[in-house]
Amino acid sequence: MNKLELLLKKVRNRNTESRRPHLEAASNLGSATKGTTPRQNDTIVRPAQSCAEPAAPTEMEFTVKYITDSEEAAAIAETEFDSELSIGVDIETMKMSQYKSHSRAGLSPHLSRIRLLQACQTLDKVYVFDIPKTGLEPLMPILTGPMVAHNARFEMSHLYHSGIEISQIDCTMLMYNALRGGTINLKDLTKQLLDLDISKEEQASDWSLTELSSSQIQYAARDAWLVFRLYPILKSKLEEQQKMKVYELLREAQFPVMKMEYNGCHFDASTHWLLMDRIKEDLEAAKIRLKAAVGPNVSLTSNKQLSDHYKKVLDPKILKKWPRTEKGDDLCLDKRAVQKFTHVEVVEPLVRYKRFQTLVQNFGSKLLSDINPVTGRIHPEYGLGAAKTGRFTCSKPNLQQIPHEKEFRDLFSAPNGRKILVADYSQIELRVLAMLAKELTMLEAYRNGEDLHRLTAASMAGIPPDDVSGEQRRAAKPVNFGIIFGMGSQGLSNHARDKYNVVMTPREAKKNIQAFFEKYPAVEAWGNNNKKSAAVYRFVETKMGRKIRVDKPHTQSRNYPVQGSAGEVMLAAIIELDREIAASGLDIKMVNIIHDEIVLEVAATDAEQAKDLLERAMINGMLRVFPEAHTTGLVEAGVGDTWGEAK
DNA sequence: GGCAGCCGCGCG
DNA sequence: AAAGCGCGCGGCTGCC
Numbered sequence: 001m002n003k004l005e006l007l008l009k010k011v012r013n014r015n016t017e018s019r020r021p022h023l024e025a026a027s028n029l030g031s032a033t034k035g036t037t038p039r040q041n042d043t044i045v046r047p048a049q050s051c052a053e054p055a056a057p058t059e060m061e062f063t064v065k066y067i068t069d070s071e072e073a074a075a076i077a078e079t080e081f082d083s084e085l086s087i088g089v090d091i092e093t094m095k096m097s098q099y100k101s102h103s104r105a106g107l108s109p110h111l112s113r114i115r116l117l118q119a120c121q122t123l124d125k126v127y128v129f130d131i132p133k134t135g136l137e138p139l140m141p142i143l144t145g146p147m148v149a150h151n152a153r154f155e156m157s158h159l160y161h162s163g164i165e166i167s168q169i170d171c172t173m174l175m176y177n178a179l180r181g182g183t184i185n186l187k188d189l190t191k192q193l194l195d196l197d198i199s200k201e202e203q204a205s206d207w208s209l210t211e212l213s214s215s216q217i218q219y220a221a222r223d224a225w226l227v228f229r230l231y232p233i234l235k236s237k238l239e240e241q242q243k244m245k246v247y248e249l250l251r252e253a254q255f256p257v258m259k260m261e262y263n264g265c266h267f268d269a270s271t272h273w274l275l276m277d278r279i280k281e282d283l284e285a286a287k288i289r290l291k292a293a294v295g296p297n298v299s300l301t302s303n304k305q306l307s308d309h310y311k312k313v314l315d316p317k318i319l320k321k322w323p324r325t326e327k328g329d330d331l332c333l334d335k336r337a338v339q340k341f342t343h344v345e346v347v348e349p350l351v352r353y354k355r356f357q358t359l360v361q362n363f364g365s366k367l368l369s370d371i372n373p374v375t376g377r378i379h380p381e382y383g384l385g386a387a388k389t390g391r392f393t394c395s396k397p398n399l400q401q402i403p404h405e406k407e408f409r410d411l412f413s414a415p416n417g418r419k420i421l422v423a424d425y426s427q428i429e430l431r432v433l434a435m436l437a438k439e440l441t442m443l444e445a446y447r448n449g450e451d452l453h454r455l456t457a458a459s460m461a462g463i464p465p466d467d468v469s470g471e472q473r474r475a476a477k478p479v480n481f482g483i484i485f486g487m488g489s490q491g492l493s494n495h496a497r498d499k500y501n502v503v504m505t506p507r508e509a510k511k512n513i514q515a516f517f518e519k520y521p522a523v524e525a526w527g528n529n530n531k532k533s534a535a536v537y538r539f540v541e542t543k544m545g546r547k548i549r550v551d552k553p554h555t556q557s558r559n560y561p562v563q564g565s566a567g568e569v570m571l572a573a574i575i576e577l578d579r580e581i582a583a584s585g586l587d588i589k590m591v592n593i594i595h596d597e598i599v600l601e602v603a604a605t606d607a608e609q610a611k612d613l614l615e616r617a618m619i620n621g622m623l624r625v626f627p628e629a630h631t632t633g634l635v636e637a638g639v640g641d642t643w644g645e646a647k
Numbered sequence: 648g649g650c651a652g653c654c655g656c657g658c659g
Numbered sequence: 660a661a662a663g664c665g666c667g668c669g670g671c672t673g674c675c
Binding site: 303304325326327328330332333334335354355358359362363391394398399400401402403404429563594595596597 | 652653654655656657658659
Binding site for chain 1: 661666667670671
């Protein structure tokens with residue numbers, strides 16, 4: 001036993017006596033009763049006295065120890081923390097001066113420096129380390145032990161940038177997500193669980209000041225204290241409500257997701273310029289034609305003005321048939337409505353104009369502005385489990401909505417000497433539906449590696465699967481997917497036309513839905529059962545036990561379990577993938593996740609091995625969530641120099 | 648000038 | 660009789 005272990009043991013004994021966090025805090029999370037009324041003096045925050053003797057911990061009362069000396073930091077890190085008890089951690093970052101005005105300064109690790117690291121393991125005391133002065137090395141005893149933070153991926157990424165890999169850390173935001181879905185900030189979580197009102201005013205203050213104010217230091221300390229206080233409350237709720245499996249998926253996914261954000265996507269900016277020049281020419285031409293049609297006084301980007309204009313000039317017979325917007329009585333000018341009236345001369349130019357306008361607006365210079373000045377790459381933010389169903393979200397920019405056109409996806413290319421590797425799950429939602437509903441005919445088809453669209457087409461047409469034509473198979477796709485959404489006949493008819501270019505009258509759609517349910521009766525029974533139960537309990541559950549609130553029982557009770565469970569498969573896949581990458585020693589970086597698709601950037605020489613590894617990881621991800629899954633034809637992978645090529 | 652709701656559209 | 664799921668984001672519009 002070395003010196004450090006001895007010291008830790010000593011501290012541990014001391015800590016176990018009387019310094020356990022108290023767990024009696026009032027909470028309305030998961031409680032059947034309404035929240036209690038706020039007490040009068042909850043908001044009192046006493047100023048910290050750095051040398052006061054700790055009193056019995058009460059609401060938000062703790063001392064703050066601010067450390068600027070590296071030897072003192074090392075001594076504290078070694079002696080004052082128990083390596084077996086989770087430490088509440090938080091960091092404050094400062095903008096690097098040369099990127100001060102960049103919108104991501106202070107947030108992106110590449111544009112920031114860690115200023116403070118706060119650590120709390122007893123309710124009476126918080127340590128605040130001034131990192132530029134102490135360095136991070138003295139804090140290794142803290143950083144190698146169990147930690148918890150709010151939105152811990154932030155801490156993870158900045159420490160990673162400083163050369164410290166923290167692959168496991170608890171996150172109070174994700175704990176909340178596993179219980180209730182969505183995201184929550186520390187202020188709201190504190191209000192919900194502790195019924196305390198806190199101010200986040202100092203969050204955006206200048207953390208690069210040589211002398212930080214006592215208010216800044218107090219603020220920083222408080223967040224670590226809160227996290228330490230919230231953690232045991234959330235943990236017991238997760239255990240009580242049996243949400244650990246969902247939470248563990250989220251927790252384990254943090255490290256791979258953080259690295260994906262940190263790596264970013266390579267982006268071919270010069271090709272982007274050429275592409276946009278071309279599209280802008282098309283847009284200008286379309287603009288001239290539309291202007292000629294509607295006159296110079298109508299703003300082409302204003303649907304309100306276009307609607308008013310068309311109302312004035314169009315034949316009343318046409319106007320009567322024209323669909324209206326949801327609220328208000330404007331003409332609906334979405335793609336479907338406009339395409340219905342392309343035979344009208346003044347309407348026709350609108351289709352092309354809208355398309356080019358969208359491309360320029362959403363995928364033009366905006367995309368260039370998202371290139372990180374340090375890495376030259378695009379680093380979006382992913383919301384882990386952030387969609388209501390538990391799927392990923394992606395923002396700043398949203399790389400999950402890049403247009404399909406190859407020319408756009410080709411912009412996401414591999415740097416020299418590297419390759420892009422793409423794999424997606426084939427029909428994952430249909431497979432998940434089959435397993436959740438235990439629909440034996442569907443499961444049998446997947447077991448035999450059969451084509452489910454063909455099978456559905458056969459029962460729709462009342463013929464043997466071998467006789468199904470390409471046309472008939474195409475018509476079956478929207479039926480299969482429509483079922484997942486709980487579509488009605490009108491909806492299916494529209495969907496078939498818009499997304500698959502398939503003509504299906506509502507009457508035919510109705511027949512097709514009936515044929516589907518005759519062929520796969522367990523799906524119908526499962527759907528009805530979900531609807532009934534959701535109408536009573538107002539929630540549904542995914543395979544791993546995520547509970548999701550349902551507002552519209554007919555559609556959502558069918559769709560949420562499917563979409564949510566498929567999301568869990570993706571989480572399991574990236575966890576497995578990260579493990580296998582580490583074990584293989586290959587040069588593989590994850591660069592994008594699009595719901596059922598993973599994009600990697602790999603060393604060219606590793607591409608073929610990486611492809612096998614990726615397929616294996618995705619299959620194992622599926623098996624972690626659905627051990628009973630049939631995996632024939634489950635994953636389709638490809639290699640190329642760009643995202644567009646690899647697909 | 649900031650904010651929220653609406654509309655519309657890209658993706659799965 | 661009704662019943663198309665989940666996102667992020669941009670421009671417009673009306674309101675404070």
